[in-house]
Amino acid sequence: MSYGKYFIKGQKVFIKRIFTDEERTALDTITGYAMRSQPMQLDLALPYGCDAADSYPFEPGMKFELLTDHKGMGLRLVASFLEKISGQDIRLQFEGNLEFISRRIYHRVDVNAWVGVQRNTGNLAGMRNLWEDHQAQIKAGISAAKFTEFVKNLINLAGGGLRLPLKAPVALSELVLVYLSLGDKKGIVCALTEVVWVGKLQDDEQQMAGLRFLNILEDDQGRIDLVVKSLLERLGQEK
Numbered sequence: 001m002s003y004g005k006y007f008i009k010g011q012k013v014f015i016k017r018i019f020t021d022e023e024r025t026a027l028d029t030i031t032g033y034a035m036r037s038q039p040m041q042l043d044l045a046l047p048y049g050c051d052a053a054d055s056y057p058f059e060p061g062m063k064f065e066l067l068t069d070h071k072g073m074g075l076r077l078v079a080s081f082l083e084k085i086s087g088q089d090i091r092l093q094f095e096g097n098l099e100f101i102s103r104r105i106y107h108r109v110d111v112n113a114w115v116g117v118q119r120n121t122g123n124l125a126g127m128r129n130l131w132e133d134h135q136a137q138i139k140a141g142i143s144a145a146k147f148t149e150f151v152k153n154l155i156n157l158a159g160g161g162l163r164l165p166l167k168a169p170v171a172l173s174e175l176v177l178v179y180l181s182l183g184d185k186k187g188i189v190c191a192l193t194e195v196v197w198v199g200k201l202q203d204d205e206q207q208m209a210g211l212r213f214l215n216i217l218e219d220d221q222g223r224i225d226l227v228v229k230s231l232l233e234r235l236g237q238e239k
Contacts, residue, residue, distance in 0.1 A: 003077060003094045004037030006070050013044060018063040018078070026217045030056060030124070031173065031194060032090070040094045042066075043085060047173035048124040053084045055124035064092065067103075074103040106158035109231045113155055115164060116148030116179035127175045127192055131215050134177065135190040144179045144188040159225040161193060161212040170198045170207045178211065182227045189223065191216035 007013070010033055017028035032044030046052035062081040069075065076099045079092035121130060138144050156163035162178070174195040179188050192215035199208035213221065 002039035004039050007034040007037040014067040016065040029214050042092050045089050051087045053090050074101040076101050106160040107228050108158040109228045110156050114150040114181040115153050116150045118177040131192040148179050165206040166209045168205050168207045170209045189220040
């Protein structure tokens, strides 16, 4: 069966690394844009600069779950890595069966929270390494104040990401390290995020930005889900 027909040029595709149960401890995703599709292959451009493909640890046969939208429905398909076409482009081989799915809808809540960020500190590889180092240090007991300045902000929080004001200018696909205090007495959450939408410039020279989690410990993502659910229940909004 030809799966390439479900991908048109420029279509956004979320690429989620598939781990074995023993390996799986963290979410590991990136974004790609369809450039060329064949019956069983897909070429994707990565939006993180001219060296993006070289900045991710791709290996032949590495498995990914592809998530995208097609005519208003969610689409999921497994693919394996074939090759780098350029410093920014990769080629994947479709595997398994295509599924049409209902996208997971994360519950969201507005909350005042202490948040720190780091921006413009490197390419995809550098930011991934920084995330691994900082989240490991935080889990080992190092104060996150070593890495960032915390500011109390009204954010919109969900298990998949958050909405947060950032100092302008903010660019689509910009990589941002986020340090988040959930108030659950279990430590600071450190996550690597990607800007997926940008709001208008505000009078205070900030722009509201939608951030999607690319790298986050699954335990931390679970903590966020629990905190959001608890706040919604307290507000009488949980369904």
